Amino acid sequence: MKHSIIINQVRALKGIIRVPGDKSISHRALIFASLAQGKSIIKGISKCEDCFSTLNCLKDLGIRVKESRENLVIFGEGLFAFKKPKKSLDCGNSGTTMRLLAGLLAAQNFSSVLTGDKYLRKRPMERIVEPLRKLGAEIDADKGNYPPLRIKGGKLQGIRYSSPIASAQVKSCLLLAGLHAEGKTTVTEPSRSRDHTERMLKYFGVPLKIQGLSVSIRKEEFAGKEFFIPGDISSTAFFIAAASILNGSKIKISGIGVNPTRTGFLDVLKKMGVKIWIKNIKEVCREPIADLIVEGNNELRGIKIGGKIIPRIIDEIPILAVIGCFARGKTIIKDAGELRVKETDRIHAIASQLKRLGAAIKERKDGMEISGGKKLKGATVESFGDHRTAMALTIAGLGAIGKTKVNDTDCIRTSFPEFEDLLKTLIQ
Numbered sequence: 001m002k003h004s005i006i007i008n009q010v011r012a013l014k015g016i017i018r019v020p021g022d023k024s025i026s027h028r029a030l031i032f033a034s035l036a037q038g039k040s041i042i043k044g045i046s047k048c049e050d051c052f053s054t055l056n057c058l059k060d061l062g063i064r065v066k067e068s069r070e071n072l073v074i075f076g077e078g079l080f081a082f083k084k085p086k087k088s089l090d091c092g093n094s095g096t097t098m099r100l101l102a103g104l105l106a107a108q109n110f111s112s113v114l115t116g117d118k119y120l121r122k123r124p125m126e127r128i129v130e131p132l133r134k135l136g137a138e139i140d141a142d143k144g145n146y147p148p149l150r151i152k153g154g155k156l157q158g159i160r161y162s163s164p165i166a167s168a169q170v171k172s173c174l175l176l177a178g179l180h181a182e183g184k185t186t187v188t189e190p191s192r193s194r195d196h197t198e199r200m201l202k203y204f205g206v207p208l209k210i211q212g213l214s215v216s217i218r219k220e221e222f223a224g225k226e227f228f229i230p231g232d233i234s235s236t237a238f239f240i241a242a243a244s245i246l247n248g249s250k251i252k253i254s255g256i257g258v259n260p261t262r263t264g265f266l267d268v269l270k271k272m273g274v275k276i277w278i279k280n281i282k283e284v285c286r287e288p289i290a291d292l293i294v295e296g297n298n299e300l301r302g303i304k305i306g307g308k309i310i311p312r313i314i315d316e317i318p319i320l321a322v323i324g325c326f327a328r329g330k331t332i333i334k335d336a337g338e339l340r341v342k343e344t345d346r347i348h349a350i351a352s353q354l355k356r357l358g359a360a361i362k363e364r365k366d367g368m369e370i371s372g373g374k375k376l377k378g379a380t381v382e383s384f385g386d387h388r389t390a391m392a393l394t395i396a397g398l399g400a401i402g403k404t405k406v407n408d409t410d411c412i413r414t415s416f417p418e419f420e421d422l423l424k425t426l427i428q
């Protein structure tokens with residue numbers, strides 16, 4: 001049976017919490033540790049289903065792993081030491097798993113198939129298939145665009161590629177392929193997407209040239225290392241949002257990754273009038289981390305969001321839409337058409353369900369328009385099987401009058417299995 005979350009309106013959130021490790025960085029730590037020579041110890045890895053998908057695919061590719069409660073130890077044997085998998089590699093719901101592993105598998109000396117769940121099998125893969133073919137890869141997708149991806153690995157030759165979309169998954173896929181290719185591979189993006197791959201490659205000692213929006217890489221073996229994963233800012237965003245719309249709240253979240261390619265959400269919230277303080281900034285394994293303090297405010301202002309900031313807030317737009325409902329005036333989100341090809345069509349999902357709670361929200365082709373300030377009223381809403389929609393609607397329920405039921409919430413495990421328990425500790 002599918003689970004639901006039932007929430008009653010609450011007055012405020014209070015407390016101090018930590019959130020689990022960043023999902024994007026966890027995927028990369030698992031992959032780069034598997035590519036390294038020798039032992040890597042990963043601390044603070046996310047225990048979400050998406051990251052288990054990556055881990056299980058790597059195990060199916062012959063990587064040895066030792067798991068304990070605190071750490072994960074990975075024994076890499078270098079760039080080309082993977083073994084032909086006995087079955088299709090199951091990426092579950094995880095686009096990051098599929099797109100990043102495709103770059104690595106394109107260069108291995110065997111054939112493999114990458115598949116996933118019913119949501120992932122509807123997501124576009126042409127964005128990696130086309131450039132990987134330019135590197136010399138033999139790769140096929142259903143109708144040229146959809147999983148499963150059938151890859152016949154072999155020798156790759158470096159290319160220069162200008163990506164039409166600012167996507168960290170595309171960039172990372174090509175950097176992983178480039179790490180195995182002869183000659184130089186350069187990837188240029190239209191605006192900067194999250195740069196965890198670049199930071200991690202540097203941390204592992206791989207020389208990388210970054211010039212403006214271009215990153216260049218060459219083949220290079222590297223040694224295993226110890227890696228610490230910071231708290232996930234995209235998971236934290238749900239609690240930050242809840243505290244900001246509930247006047248009288250005060251929460252502190254410590255040890256959060258504040259990589260500038262991921263903190264667009266904090267910039268937007270500050271402009272909307274949210275009281276946020278970023279304290280104790282330090283760098284760990286080349287990623288900046290900090291403690292965040294957020295206070296509630298019932299005088300939030302709607303704003304216009306679009307352009308270059310979109311890749312920096314891409315996963316936070318569903319929860320931003322919720323905040324927009326509680327802000328005075330209009331919040332307009334544009335240039336966010338990528339949201340239509342995430343785990344689900346997130347523009348339609350969040351707009352249609354917030355409307356059920358009474359929000360004045362209009363769906364646009366590449367975003368949405370919210371007339372804030374209208375009181376939300378509890379109702380039954382659907383997640384459509386998308387973790388970020390499920391969590392965003394739960395937070396909306398905290399601020400809605402009466403009782404809200406969010407259906408189909410098992411999907412939250414995709415990114416944040418601890419969400420409900422942590423939220424309960426903050427509710428007054």
Ligand code: S3P
Nearest residue numbers: 024096166167168169170314315
């Ligand atoms: C991710 C990149 C983003 C993001 C996704 C995780 C990553 O996707 O939405 O949740 O870890 O590289 P795109 O690269 O498709 O923008």
